[in-house]
Amino acid sequence: GDSVTQTEGPVTVSESESLIINCTYSATSIAYPNLFWYVRYPGEGLQLLLKVITAGQKGSSRGFEATYNKETTSFHLQKASVQESDSAVYYCALGEPNTGKLTFGDGTVLTVKP
């Protein structure tokens, strides 16, 4: 079946440091999967951070970016300089186009120290 593997947390970085959360996927039943990063901030619901629906494209939001790499089946999340407010749980997800079905990774807890 389809699966997503992401950096096992928790991850702790200091403010202004760079960040990378790895995500690799296996899409055995989906020819052209969509890829997502969702985030859950403390006390809030799960919200979309960024998405990319076409291989080779890059998505970006709030200083985060991720590139859909079909060759390496990866969708790593990166940020050049994190802030304390980025502390949250980050989920990588694989989507079957136009179905609403998402396969999630286990989530990565990120703590940014001031």
Added chain:
Amino acid sequence: AQTIHQWPVAEIKAVGSPLSLGCTIKGKSSPNLYWYWQATGGTLQQLFYSITVGQVESVVQLNLSASRPKDDQFILSTEKLLLSHSGFYLCAWRHPGPYSGNTLYFGEGSRLIVV
């Protein structure tokens, strides 16, 4: 703007007792609706989805059921809770139609502890 509201925010229930979790979406006609669940320490997984009122499809069998009594309402329930039902339940909606993309918009979730 669309809003999604889940209730209750959290519950502690006894094994064998009934459960009802609710979800309401405002500001969107005929949304596709979804229930997702995350066991403690586990992965988010889809439980049910609904394309239209009165129709619900089950994705994973967990001795739970779902219903869509109104266009904007999605209910998750069971008559007898199991310890394994503990976890975090998320309701989500998507724009209707086959070519509307598959971005899901999630509610804030309901945390359930079964004791």
